[in-house]
Amino acid sequence: MNDAATSPESPATDRFDVIVVGGGSAGAVIAARLTEDPSVRVALVEAGGTPPPHEAMPAAVASLQLDPEVDWMYTGDPGGAGKGLTDHRMMVPRGKMLGGSSGLNYMAYVRGHPGDFDGWAADGGKGWSYDDVLPYFVKSEDLAAPEPPDGVVIDDDAHGTGGPLGVSVRSPRTVAAEQFVQAAEATGIPMGDYNGRDRGGPVGCASLFQTTTREGKRSSTYHAFLVPALDRPNLTIITHAQVEQVLLEVDGAGLRATGVRYRADGRTTTLHADREVVVSAGAIGSPQLLLLSGIGPSAELAEVGVECRLDNPHVGKHLKDHLHVPLAFPAPGVALTMTEIAISLGPDALRAPAGPLPADPADDAGLPPELAALKAEAERRVTEWATTGKGLASSSFYDAVAFFSTGLGDLHTHDAQIGLLACGYTPDIWRHLFRVEPADYFADPDTALSADAETIVVLPNPVQPHSEGEVRLVSSDVADAPRIDLNYLADPHDVTVMVAVMRRALEIVDNWPGAGIGPLMVPPALAEAHGHTVGEAPSDALLEDLARHYALTVYHEASTCRMGSVVDADLRVMGVAGLRVADASVMPTVVSGNTNAATIMIGERAAEMIAGDHQLTLASTVG
Template sequence: MQYDYIIAGGGSAGAVLAARLSEDPAISVCLIEAGGSGKSFLINTPAMVAAMVSGRPPLHNWAFRTTPQPHLNGRRCYQPRGKALGGSSAINAMLYVRGHPSDYDTWADLGADGWDWQSVLPYFLKSEGNSSLSGHLHGKSGPLHVTDQHSPHAISRAFIRAMESLQIPENPDFNGETQFGAGLYQVTQFAHGPRKGRRCSAAAAYLHPVLSRPNLTVLTHARAERIILDGTRAKGLIVKQKNRRLSLMARREVIVAAGAFGSPQLLLLSGIGPEDELRTHGIPVAHALPGVGQNLQDHLDHTLIWHSPRPDVVGFNPAGLMRLVRGWRPFRDHGTGLLTTPGAEGGAFLMSRPGLQVPDLQVHFVIAIVDDHMRRIHLADGWSAHVCVLRPESRGHVGLRDANPASPPRIDPNFLSDPRDLETLKAGVRLLDRAMQAEALAPWRGKRLYPLDGTDESLTADIRARADTIYHPVGTCRMGRDAMAVVDPALRVHGLEGLRVVDASVMPTLIGGNTNAPTIMIAERAADLILSAQRGAAD
């Protein structure tokens, strides 16, 4: 079987690429996805993220684990990743955040020419269909539906008032003129019509509406095992679907879009990467590229948790579960009510110390007890306040466990290996803790889980015992022009022809916010780069 473009990975980037490239009926596209269709009830219902994120059982979720983390008491941390068309946008909290404009200017300064803020903003606008906000910083007609939350809870508005008690202003738009402040997140959710209130994953936005295109082939439950190389040119993919192996050939390009963990894994399985890593697993070196799998960055997050004497939150007790059941009718009939919640309704972007010009901390305020990624269930009503370090100094890597494509990748975020990250996180926890003691939250503030005694030693011990990812891994196939860069600014793999990487793995540094909207932006720009290159070749 032969196509113009073969895309390995149907997540946030792959879904966008498949839709955009196949807009031209003269171009044939094949999209490979290891998961399912991305259309299930669990995915479409926002509140059901609670059932998917824990990975118990692993519903639409790879549910990866890291290597033991020496700075987190040797714990093997948890890394949920979406396993369906739409990827992690099928199981995330739907928060629409772009990061700070300076993040993209930093990319350009590091050698990612053409990825500065003014260059990427048009692609954010192209993707965005915002039903609530307008102006020069928002798109209105893009496929990705963005809206205000349909039914935010009173406690989330109380959270904003609590932050204001520390002179942190309310911010109605984290993607507006300023990022600093506290507010309610906008979400990628349908705002009107028969899908009102449903999740708008990247697949629901871009891919599901165009599956009938005759020039688009989508293979689900299919795993990309290896890139077929002919010398220095990528010619296709070996794919396993059920019990058969397929050789899919690409006339123009193979595009790897398997995410910050899956993309370096596929390159390594194909003999592309650091020579020592490949030889360790008996994989012949097809193309030595030392940066593959390096530069892993992620947002390390710490959670403060309280029980609530008031029941107007989400609880996993009989009364709380009955409220979820009662929420089905307004969700089905009107796209409103409890089942539309993203969970993380409130948020804030803060500075850890005086003198900073750009927020270095992010807060997610969740209307439920989230302990160990919902893997530790408490039969009580409650709420959680999360804080993460936005631009960590620590760097990890992704490698192989063995040469078996079915094995999970070896993930080592190396959390807190740079001591500066611990100091920033401690400052964030202290700041958040002060705000959560405000009078505005008193009606909901019951017994506290994991109380601290106020000492630095107690706080440090609590972070090492409980901190973990807030699900934003990036950087493992970073773009640039130096020896450790994997792709150039056009996202072409250095030293090879007909091969690109397009997903969050190409980010040189972690942006200051949630990573789904930036990943979609990367794919939008990549589609333009690919089509421009094709037109240039035809001229």
């Protein structure tokens, strides 16, 4: 591996067989798989660097967002939502590191409904049916058997073991997560394997989350695929390097991609590709790069001074994303407190100004006995996690889920997902990550979000949105973030489904086992505007208003370079030889669930397509 894996120094050569742009959820898979053949020379060019050590700790996930070292820190125009968000802007977290957003996400391993992929096959994605893609999910996976006690359903025939990607059932099993599944069952959503071959029909299924973790640590595509490949001499990884343009040359009657130009430390460097360039920069970055390279709507390119090399009106269009509404409830005896979580993260999470320990560890010598005991317990817990993978640090606290059909349309799949966050989080997380001012959302934020508050958040999430947004350039400079118009709730159908999913979430809460949990915390201004009193059932108008003010992205952006419009079913950019796109942007439409697993599958399929076209020999193949 070239030294450029950890620095932007120029590589030893500027000529490769394949150049992969973006080392994220798909790109890392493609680079690792292709270099299984020692004859092929692959360059992987990544704008970020190696993940920081705390990326491996699931419970530290919130600290990664808004960190410019690992997050692009984009925001977007939420369209028909976001009325209550700071500056009316939606956060758009995107991973900027090796592993990409698989190192930034909450590690939910959700493949999608079988009908999603059959729908792809019928809509420009020939060869992408469920039967076609299932073996690629299995190829990646190394599913760890669920730990006792029983109560988790696994469809063994649909899962794999021995693959590079660690997958585990959420552990430890929190009270909130197990009770959520019981409550969902009480409403008619049975326990099941949502990654199984039949996701339960219209009634769906509920479960603890399966997660991309191995022995309590995050299993991003960096850890799972790239780390085992780092010593391969035919893999060159160039980090802290942002690709400005795919180089295009006239080839007969059309165009051919011949390489890329990237920027690092103020210098530009050109790399040449003898066989292919593969763009895997994600649903925001991939259309941005195609547009900067002159592939896209000609009129829009002219507006920002980019020469149009190939007029395609679909590049950057058809953006799909998932949107969920945080519904907060007091849950004494059920929820995790932030104090309990902080102790599990280790002493540094307990330091001033937010915590009781001194800001400077050098001042710990004089701790009173109760604080010395607190520090010792924090050290014990974080050491246990580091050595065994056990404890709360192994959870992102996004712990359980239910999928089902509302019956309002999209009957080929499930159009509804409801997730559970087993804690209420902190005021700073609400204010900065969610862009929600706690005093606007909670009648008493000091109580609802105190360190010892027991609050859970239920997250209703329509997963087959009809509304479409777009990604556009604001200039011809790659350093300028693109304009992201999310356009949520523009289609009235999405509003109807959102209210229905929120209703089902409230029904689940009403069927909570044991002593139950408290009433919905309705933002005071919305409660007043709709004449709502605590404990009564909210009206449909209130639920819609709540969604339009405080719904949040699940950051599942997809479909901006979709199959059938920008790329063909082999992921080749239509009209350009030697150029493919492989990431969530190629999805004909977004899957009905979290998108990371399907993006990894796309990387697996792309690697085999490239290998097949160039007679490469991979360690194993599906098709």
